[in-house]
Amino acid sequence: MKKHTTLILSLFLSIGFAFAQNTGDLQSSATIPIAEIPTDPNVKVGTLPNGLTYYIRNNGKPEDKVELRLAVNAGSIMETERQLGLAHFMEHMNFNGTKNFQKNDLVDYLQSIGVKFGADLNAYTSFDETVYILPIPSDDPEKLEKGFQIIEDWAHNTTLSEEAIDGERGVVLEELRLRLGAQERMQRETLPKIMYGSRYADRLPIGTKENLENFTYDDVRSYYKTWYRPELMAVVAVGDLDVDVMEQKIKDHFGKIPATTNGQEREEYELPNHEETLIAIASDPEAAFSQVNIMYKDRKNAQPMVTIDDYREGLVRSLFSQLINNRLGELRNSPKPPFIFGFSFYGGTFARTKNAYQSIAQTSAEGQLDGLRALLTENERVKRYGFQQGELDRAKKSIIARLEKAYNDRDKIESGRIVGEYVNNYLEQEPIPGIEWEYETTKRLLNTITIQEISDLINVFIHNDNRVITLTGPEKEGLPKVTEAQVLALINEVENSDITVYQDEAVRESLIEKLPAPGTIVSTTKNDALGTTTMTLSNGAKVTIKKTDFKNDEVLFQAFSFGGTSLYSDEELLATTFANGGITQAGIGGLSLTDMSKFMSGKIANVSPFLSNSSENFRGSAAPKDLEVLFQMVHLYFTDINKDEEAYQSFVSKQKSFLGNLMANPNFYFQDKVGNNRNEGNPRYSGFPTPEKYDASDYDLAYAKFKERYADAGDFHFYFVGNVDEAQVAAFAKAYIASLPGLNSNEKYIPTKFREKDIYEKFVVNKGTDPKSTVSIAWREETTYDRKTEMAAMALGEVLTIKLVEKLREEEGGVYGVGARGSLSKITFTDFDFSISFPCGPENVDKLVAAALAEVEKIKKEGVTPEDLAKVKETYLVARKEQLKTNRFWMNSLVSLDQEERDPSYILDYEKRVNDLTAKDIQSVAQKFLDDNYFLAILMPEEK
Structure with a gap:
């Protein structure tokens, strides 16, 4: 549920110059000696008499939702030696009992209104700050009031009972266990030099095992009392709600917090200079x-x-x-x-x-x-x-x-x-x-x-x-x-070496040097229910457009044609699987990747072809002004993809460098062994990539098969979703897609023949020196498809996750995170897939596996409670309300309709299917599929 600043994350997030949101007029430096950057007039910034800062902005996307943040200008850097790890522990405690929400009541309530634990409700602690994240519905006054009550409680109403503190120790220790490993051990060696001479070198937010096991109740209470103060806090509210309403909520809830008297100074800790390297x-x-x-x-x-x-x-x-x-x-x-x-x-x-x-x-x-x-x-x-x-x-x-x-x-x-921009304005100006x-x-x-x-x-x-x-x-x-x-x-x-000047070589100004003879559009149909237009081109290709107003400067693109690598022989598949990723590394139309990077300066468009087991595909996006470039790139991937042995070997070199020591990592090793076990006897299973497999790959064959797969544009279906102009897309489609070869192949994929074993098996892998384990329990079975089973399978995963968090995390204190997931796939055969997974201590594996399976049996015997069913339904409906206003949802849904041969009601009747879902539907799926024939995979440390 929580996240923390790490070295790699900090480095990546700091790349380049972050453009913030802004409004105002640039004033002349001739009239103002020092022209300051203005504050966006769309955001209201204020300070309460007790010192708490607030930021408010009305923003209508998504509808009926407000993003709330509580930013506390204190993190692990403020801890005393007795408090190591307690800034982060305090963050956990805010979800485990406050004045108005007893332990588990907070998460239970938020789930009931469609706010998911971890995915929506979240928080993080870093060296210098702690930030709480809460999205809340804004169309219901009661829910809105509860949302502001929650962040008020976080600010000054945490109960910190002894029972709750002791109950959370195990969870936080499990989070610390997750961090054990090579990266953590190496960081212990490098951080003292990176942060030489500073307090940061020994204040990692997660703390130490010794202190987390032994701190006193008063230690964490003291941290809370010392640093959770109104003048060290900001409340940020951004969303679909009147500014005055939000401001009054903040004043009502936070204005009553007493101002601090004689509070400890919040120091800024230095990073000292040093002469030496x-x-x-x-x-x-x-x-x-x-x-x-x-x-x-x-x-x-x-x-x-x-x-x-x-x-x-x-x-x-x-x-x-x-x-x-x-x-x-x-x-x-x-x-x-x-x-x-x-x-x-x-x-x-x-x-x-x-x-x-x-x-x-x-x-x-x-x-x-x-x-x-x-x-x-x-x-x-x-x-x-x-x-x-x-x-x-x-x-x-x-x-x-x-x-x-x-x-x-x-x-x-x-x-x-x-909302994050305003948090950063408060914390770091x-x-x-x-x-x-x-x-x-x-x-x-x-x-x-x-x-x-x-x-x-x-x-x-x-x-x-x-x-x-x-x-x-x-x-x-x-x-x-x-x-x-x-x-x-x-x-x-x-x-002291000889270094030559960089040679900046120019590239041509046009992507396609000789335009093809255009094709034609032979028919156009509309689907009013879906809001789509589909054109059939003279070469047989289809182009579907859905114009939306969700983004002004976004067009998403996908395309597929049935066949994919299912049409390769076993030998061809194994020889080309790992080479396929290197085909696009040579560039297109005679331009290398470096040339393409230069050519694309100032343009926003990207296209990636890729092969799957059942289809050949494209994925991409463009700004409307650069849509023609996208079409041109698609045309070249069909007709003029470069073949360059040096470029391919460069790709192989990087892949081999990346993979060289991968299997030393216990988690990757575990995944590899499980994959090999589950695919025993599968002639088409390539397994984890290795340097040796790249050496054995056949670039020439992969390139030839790629050209074969993309030889017939006529059985492709192309999709464009976003701010598209139908006349413009029609013109580009005739010029760049209808002009491609259409061979009328109309291929279909060959269904997968291999099936995993449907028997009970316990598979233990020993790898790693740290006291940490991973558990995966999986059921997989071929079945017949129906929509009710599909939805019930997904809902079963959601319900079981709720129960497993309650049991394994909150009651047992044995895991940091746990999840269950269910699905029903139609490609390339109807496949019921369900899994439970969690990390834990090796000493707790048997107990927690038994507890997890007991929750499964409980659902099978007693069914799903009305409360849990209501939580899942509300989560689905709240999420769908937002999804319907996004281009990505519509793109994925339209492609899925055709790939899985569904009718439009699959999208349009979703709300009805959710409302019609019953506890009995979920229980029946559990009874039918979650039998004794499960695969139990366990990663354990190496035996000493």
């Missing part, structure tokens, strides 16, 4: 991946973005990141790539007070020094020669294109995507000027930014002091360990 090298026998990271921490503390000059500096840094990453992307796609991926960015560290420039790469186990050399060399190349104007011109186009898309959709943005202001200001400022000032940033970013280099990866026999001396020598080598 710190090097941390950590390896572990269970590490699956290798990574190198160069961090140049700023000498000065981070300052908030306040003025337009600050905003402009952010744009300069964003452009720098895009330019260097374009170059690293080219290296990644080179014939002999030095890394699986690499990127650089300027942004935050664990510490709020310090920013850093970082360059990161994932490499092969043997290639850490090669990856490090590549990163150092590209930074040094910029330092010596800077960037080139062509690179900057393309980067500016890309920034404007992305920002223009956000601007065009400014009245269609979901509340859940807005990130500006919130509004998209209108930002769009106009960015366009104006980009014209003033020169290639020289971007290039000069490298001299600010990289320096010999405050530098930290970390290398993490596997430890195994025959793999030499990288030493600090090697790293230091490599730094000196690169600084």
Whole structure:
């Protein structure tokens, strides 16, 4: 249910310059000496007399819903030595008993109104903050009032009973257990150097096992009393509700919290500077991946973005990141790539007070020094020669294109995507000027930014002091360990090496050099119930359009044709399975991936072909202005996909680097062994990818079979959903799809012959040294299809999840998370699939398996309670209400109708089918399918 800041997540979230939402007029610096970034007038910001800050915005998407947040400006960094892990523990306790909601009552109530535990109701704790997340219906006054009561209780009405505290210890200890492993062990070695000399090095939010087992009741109560104070909190409310109503709710619920007197100061903890280069090298026998990271921490503390000059500096840094990453992307796609991926960015560290420039790469186990050399060399190349104007011109186009898309959709943005900006404004003073202001200001400022000032940033970013280099990866026999001396020598080598200037090669301006002779549209039909138009083209292809107003600047695309790899022989399938992913790596129309990246600057369109067992497919999207580019790409994938052995080998090299030590990870090893067991005797099962399987793959055959699968456009069905213009799509369809070959093959897929064993089996895998286990209980059976069974199977998964959380987590305290899932598939045979899975301690496996199966038996014997059935139905109906207003839902539904040969009522009658679902339907499915013939797979630690 909870999430926490981790190193990798922090790094990825910090990439580039985050564009916030904005509105206002750019004022001339001639009349105002220091022009400040305005605050979006669409958001109301206020402070109560007790010091609590609030943000309110009316936003109608989705309808009848408000996103609520409670942000507490305190996290694990505020803990005393006796409180390690208690900021996060306190977050848990807010879901386990408050003044108005006794233990379990909160989750029970929210489930009854369609708010799912974990998926909707959530929270996270990091070093510096704790944030609670609550979406609530806004069309019912009682539900809305309860929502504000919940976040008020979180703020100052947690009961913290001794019984509840002791009951939650087990859950949090299970969460800590989940984190055990190679990554955690290596982080313990690297973090003290990354966060050298700071409090952050020993305040990980999860805390320590010793303290979580032994802290006193007063320790957690003291943390709550000390830091949950109104002047350290903000309430954010964004959604489909009048601003005045929301403001009054906040005043009513939070205005009565007493102001703090003599509260402990909320310190900002420093990240000290250091003269030397710190090097941390950590390896572990269970590490699956290798990574190198160069961090140049700023000498000065981070300052908030306040003025337009600050905003402009952010744009300069964003452009720098895009330019260097374009170059690293080219290296990644080179014939002999030095890394699986690499990127650089300027942004935050664990510490709020310090920013850093970082360059990161994932490499092969043997290639850490090669990856490090590549990163150092590209930074040094910029330092010596800077960037080139062509690179900057393309980067500016890309920034404007992305920002223009956000601007065009400014009245269609979901509340859940807005609310986080206001949380960040409170916690870290990130500006919130509004998209209108930002769009106009960015366009104006980009014209003033020169290639020289971007290039000069490298001299600010990289320096010999405050530098930290970390290398993490596997430890195994025959793999030499990288030493600090090697790293230091490599730094000196690169600084004194001959490095040539970057060569920026231009690409052609048109994607298709010779336009094909167009085809025609032979018929057009409409389905008024679904709101679709379907054109049949002269080559037999079909194009279905659904125009929506959900987004102004979005068109989604999919296509499929029956057949897929089911038409391959067993030998062909095994020879090509892993090669198929490398086919698109050569590019299209004579353009490489690097060429395509340059060509697409300023354009928003993407297309990916892919093969499945039953069909050949496309997936993509485009801004309406770039829809023709999407059509052109589709045409080229049919007619002119490149064949390039070097590009393919580059792909294989990266895949082998990624997979080289994968099986050292207990979870991947477990999945591989379970897959092999369940597919015993299946001649078409390829299993987990391995370097050896890539070596044995046949690129020539894969390419030939791909061309064969895409030789006939006439049996494809193409779908476009979003802000589409029917006349425009018709014109593009005639030009780029109807002009493709139509062979009238009308192929069908060959149904899968293999069936998994329908017998009881207990399968135990021993792998790993940590005291952690994983349990999977699975039922699978061929059956006949009907809609009622399908819905009941899914609902059974939802109901059982509710009961398992109550039993295994809340009552037993034996798991952090547990879930059940049921489905009924029609492709390529009607397949009932049901599973229960959870992680736990090895000593609790037998007890928890028995408890889980007892819940299954209880449903089979006693059925489903009316309360649980009502929760599931409400969850389904609330979710569908939102789904109906999204392009992705309609795209998936329309494709599914045709792929699974359903009639439109499958979509249109959903609400009726939900309401008609009975407890007996669910019980019957459990009785019929959840028998004694289940597969029990258990991951256990290695025996010592």
